[in-house]
Amino acid sequence: MTDTTFVPQPPLDYLHDGSTLRSWLLTTDHKRIAVLFSLSITFFFFIGAVAISVVRLELLTPAGDLVSDDTYNKMFTIHGIVMVWFFLIPSIPATFGNFLLPLMIGAKDLAFPRINLLSWYLYVGGAAFTVLTLILGGVDTGWTFYTPYSTMFSNTAVLPAAMGVFVVGFSSVLTGVNFIATTHMLRAPGMTWFRLPLFVWAMYATSMVMVLATPVLAMTLLLIIAERWLDLPIFDASRGGDPLLFQHLFWFYSHPAVYIMILPAMGVASEIIACFARRKLFGYSFMVYALVAIAVIGFFVWGHHMFVSGQSPYANVVFSFLSFMVAVPSAIKVFNWTATLYRGSISFDAPMLYAFGFLGLFTIGGLTGLFLATVPIDIHVTDTYFVVAHFHYIMVGGSVSAFFGGMHFWWPKITGKLYPELWARAAAIAMFIGFNLTFFPQFVMGYLGMPRRYHVYPPEFQVYHVLSTAGAAVLGVAYFMPLFYLIWSFRHGARAGANPWHAKGLEWQAPSPPPHENFITPPMIERPYDYRPEDVATARDMP
Amino acid sequence: MSGFRLTLPEASRNAQSVDIAFAAVFAIAAAIFLILFVLLVVFAVRYRRGAPAAHAPLPKFLSREIEIGWTVATTFLAIFIFWWFVGGHGLPPRNAPGQIEIHVVAKQWMWKVQHPDGAREIDALHIPVGTQIRLVMTSQDVIHSFYVPAFRLKQDVLPVRSTELVFTPTETGTFHLFCAEYCGTQHSHMTGEVVVMTPADYAAWLRRQPHGDTLVHEGEALFDKFGCGACHSPESQVHAPKLGGLFGSTVALQDGRQVKADEAYLKKSITDPRADIVAGYAPIMPSYGQYADGEDVEAIVAYLKSLPKEGTDRD
Numbered sequence: 001m002t003d004t005t006f007v008p009q010p011p012l013d014y015l016h017d018g019s020t021l022r023s024w025l026l027t028t029d030h031k032r033i034a035v036l037f038s039l040s041i042t043f044f045f046f047i048g049a050v051a052i053s054v055v056r057l058e059l060l061t062p063a064g065d066l067v068s069d070d071t072y073n074k075m076f077t078i079h080g081i082v083m084v085w086f087f088l089i090p091s092i093p094a095t096f097g098n099f100l101l102p103l104m105i106g107a108k109d110l111a112f113p114r115i116n117l118l119s120w121y122l123y124v125g126g127a128a129f130t131v132l133t134l135i136l137g138g139v140d141t142g143w144t145f146y147t148p149y150s151t152m153f154s155n156t157a158v159l160p161a162a163m164g165v166f167v168v169g170f171s172s173v174l175t176g177v178n179f180i181a182t183t184h185m186l187r188a189p190g191m192t193w194f195r196l197p198l199f200v201w202a203m204y205a206t207s208m209v210m211v212l213a214t215p216v217l218a219m220t221l222l223l224i225i226a227e228r229w230l231d232l233p234i235f236d237a238s239r240g241g242d243p244l245l246f247q248h249l250f251w252f253y254s255h256p257a258v259y260i261m262i263l264p265a266m267g268v269a270s271e272i273i274a275c276f277a278r279r280k281l282f283g284y285s286f287m288v289y290a291l292v293a294i295a296v297i298g299f300f301v302w303g304h305h306m307f308v309s310g311q312s313p314y315a316n317v318v319f320s321f322l323s324f325m326v327a328v329p330s331a332i333k334v335f336n337w338t339a340t341l342y343r344g345s346i347s348f349d350a351p352m353l354y355a356f357g358f359l360g361l362f363t364i365g366g367l368t369g370l371f372l373a374t375v376p377i378d379i380h381v382t383d384t385y386f387v388v389a390h391f392h393y394i395m396v397g398g399s400v401s402a403f404f405g406g407m408h409f410w411w412p413k414i415t416g417k418l419y420p421e422l423w424a425r426a427a428a429i430a431m432f433i434g435f436n437l438t439f440f441p442q443f444v445m446g447y448l449g450m451p452r453r454y455h456v457y458p459p460e461f462q463v464y465h466v467l468s469t470a471g472a473a474v475l476g477v478a479y480f481m482p483l484f485y486l487i488w489s490f491r492h493g494a495r496a497g498a499n500p501w502h503a504k505g506l507e508w509q510a511p512s513p514p515p516h517e518n519f520i521t522p523p524m525i526e527r528p529y530d531y532r533p534e535d536v537a538t539a540r541d542m543p
Numbered sequence: 544m545s546g547f548r549l550t551l552p553e554a555s556r557n558a559q560s561v562d563i564a565f566a567a568v569f570a571i572a573a574a575i576f577l578i579l580f581v582l583l584v585v586f587a588v589r590y591r592r593g594a595p596a597a598h599a600p601l602p603k604f605l606s607r608e609i610e611i612g613w614t615v616a617t618t619f620l621a622i623f624i625f626w627w628f629v630g631g632h633g634l635p636p637r638n639a640p641g642q643i644e645i646h647v648v649a650k651q652w653m654w655k656v657q658h659p660d661g662a663r664e665i666d667a668l669h670i671p672v673g674t675q676i677r678l679v680m681t682s683q684d685v686i687h688s689f690y691v692p693a694f695r696l697k698q699d700v701l702p703v704r705s706t707e708l709v710f711t712p713t714e715t716g717t718f719h720l721f722c723a724e725y726c727g728t729q730h731s732h733m734t735g736e737v738v739v740m741t742p743a744d745y746a747a748w749l750r751r752q753p754h755g756d757t758l759v760h761e762g763e764a765l766f767d768k769f770g771c772g773a774c775h776s777p778e779s780q781v782h783a784p785k786l787g788g789l790f791g792s793t794v795a796l797q798d799g800r801q802v803k804a805d806e807a808y809l810k811k812s813i814t815d816p817r818a819d820i821v822a823g824y825a826p827i828m829p830s831y832g833q834y835a836d837g838e839d840v841e842a843i844v845a846y847l848k849s850l851p852k853e854g855t856d857r858d
Contacts, residue, residue, distance in 0.1 A: 237703035238832035324621040341586035367572040380695035449692025454731035
């Protein structure tokens with residue numbers, strides 16, 4: 001045995017730095033909390049998916065022959081509540097945001113590591129409680145909880161479900177506050193605001209929206225609880241309340257919530273596209289301004305959910321105008337991503353395939369938003385499958401594609417292993433095909449007048465529902481594939497170096513997986529996305 | 544898969560203008576999508592890794608100017624679409640002479656329709672082609688939504704409040720009527736049909752229908768039943784606002800506001816009288832919201848609307 005005292009042991013990576021259950025459940029390491037979040041959101045994702053599978057199977061035939069009306073209504077309610085609040089909203093911020101934000105700015109952890117852990121406990125506690133309520137008791141209001149149905153007429157477990165969602169909201173706020181404080185306080189020396197990767201900017205903008213909008217949701221849910229439980233006439237029109245007040249409050253949160261879901265996806269796409277095109281992101285500063293503009297204008301468009309609600313036609317015109325305005329920064333981002341490819345050196349690894357999918361599907365989702373911002377068209381297609389298709393193109397085509405893109409892009413960093421590339425590409429392509437087969441027919445049947453949340457429907461819509469269910473089957477298989485090959489990769493995959501993609505960004509300067517303190521040597525701060533033209537794949541960055 | 548189709552009948556004037564707007568926005572959206580798609584494919588092929596095309600610095604013209612250029616262009620395009628399709632068409636149509644006013648009451652899970660002459664029907668709406676129709680709608684319970692895809696029209700139906708739909712059917716036939724706002728267990732069963740008939744057929748149909756009392760008469764009976772006249776009749780000793788000719792007038796309120804006495808105001812004054820106190824009167828009227836249901840209120844409002852100005856007695 002040689003004397004080892006002169007060879008410093010590399011620190012243990014975060015996955016092996018403690019192996020007891022206690023070391024995981026009481027951890028304050030942002031990376032471990034990110035892993036806890038990703039395991040829990042994956043669990044809830046599959047619950048939401050099972051619920052919608054029942055719905056899609058029922059819709060194979062026009063008659064209600066598989067489940068009862070009530071069961072059908074409870075199933076789409078489970079799908080909506082679970083997917084929006086327990087999957088999409090925490091999806092990218094609480095997993096990749098948690099894991100990467102400190103790494104990307106050269107910090108050791110988030111500003112408030114214990115609050116970070118509290119955020120996970122609030123999330124898991126609230127979400128598990130709500131899901132138990134949804135499964136054991138059932139709620140039939142839809143995820144929107146519209147009054148007076150939810151407060152005066154529904155006989156289902158609205159009260160505990162609203163309480164559960166209320167609790168989960170605090171998790172959002174805590175994560176948001178933590179990210180904002182971290183971005184302000186813990187940037188490494190030299191990491192100026194305009195050197196931040198767009199993913200960090202996206203997290204920052206998302207956090208602002210979370211912190212400002214979520215309290216409104218909390219108040220709205222409290223008002224529901226007050227009317228349902230204490231019989232305070234807040235939304236009861238016959239006692240001086242106003243049912244539309246609920247819709248205003250609800251959408252004042254829930255429209256910005258759409259940006260909580262899509263801004264992080266934009267951040268992920270920016271990182272992936274720059275890396276796999278080997279290009280500095282085109283129009284970096286405009287991309288930053290566009291993110292901030294979307295976050296700000298997003299607060300002033302909620303009334304476009306209410307064009308047929310009975311709100312003033314003049315309000316409709318104003319909200320329509322603002323909705324067209326919010327389309328502009330989104331379009332700018334799409335143009336910039338496309339321009340980033342120009343004179344690039346593009347490779348088509350799985351993350352890039354997901355990013356391409358994101359780009360195409362988000363564009364379709366955004367362009368169909370133009371139809372919905374146009375008041376006369378919206379009057380016809382709102383509350384039909386056209387709207388269902390539109391927001392799934394944004395939230396699933398956009399956000400979930402980016403989520404899987406990010407999952408593959410940072411998988412080597414998170415686990416220290418390489419995933420099987422061929423399987424990953426196959427899953428990306430299957431997801432893209434399955435998605436379009438599921439949701440494109442919904443645009444058509446929506447325009448033809450098929451209302452959403454219908455258990456039974458006129459037979460002329462059946463062909464579209466059959467196509468959609470077939471697509472959902474493909475999508476289901478595509479979602480299961482990563483579950484298997486990523487678990488396989490975690491156990492048996494080849495070891496990844498610190499920077500398998502030769503990517504820029506501080507997170508790639510840390511070892512894979514990073515140790516508890518993240519960086520062994522202080523990271524070198526460079527200009528963002530400094531992919532010089534000659535910087536094609538070399539072994540320069542290999543460990 | 545019976546009756547599969549790719550197009551939807553255009554059975555109202557509004558339907559035609561919505562379809563034109565849809566086609567125009569579709570053309571713009573498709574053009575943008577195609578440009579982006581072609582660029583993506585061309586870049587993806589031409590600049591794939593290992594391709595001969597130059598992986599070189601960007602040319603000079605791709606700078607801030609082009610970024611500002613497409614930002615401004617996109618903004619103008621968005622404003623243009625807004626101005627063209629919303630500016631002129633976002634507001635509801637004006638009332639035309641000869642308009643037929645039909646009352647619709649929504650409840651879990653049915654549509655109840657009352658024609659001006661008292662004819663009633665459930666889950667169906669018979670109307671004559673070529674005549675402007677005004678639907679005055681209210682709900683007895685939760686929020687519903689009256690949706691006729693063939694007319695490209697939809698309007699939520701709210702408890703206590705009245706909402707309206709004004710349209711002119713242009714094609715005879717039978718069309719779907721859907722409830723489009725989720726309203727509970729049997730939401731998807733809350734459907735019916737809209738039958739657009741020639742005016743002659745409509746007249747004949749009306750005659751065949753079992754007629755209830757007209758809404759005005761029904762309202763008068765309820766007015767008596769609830770004893771409204773005890774305070775509101777011209778002879779009453781109680782200091783209460785007089786109701787003759789009230790509909791359509793402007794009312795000065797205690798708190799200084801001026802409101803137009805429309806259907807919504809009348810309804811609110813019955814169900815929640817203390818919300819808008821008329822200037823010079825004490826807030827003594829109790830709420831009738833718990834005694835009179837949506838249909839009752841609808842009838843009383845119809846009766847109030849029929850009352851002439853004081854001095855020009857009706858009988």
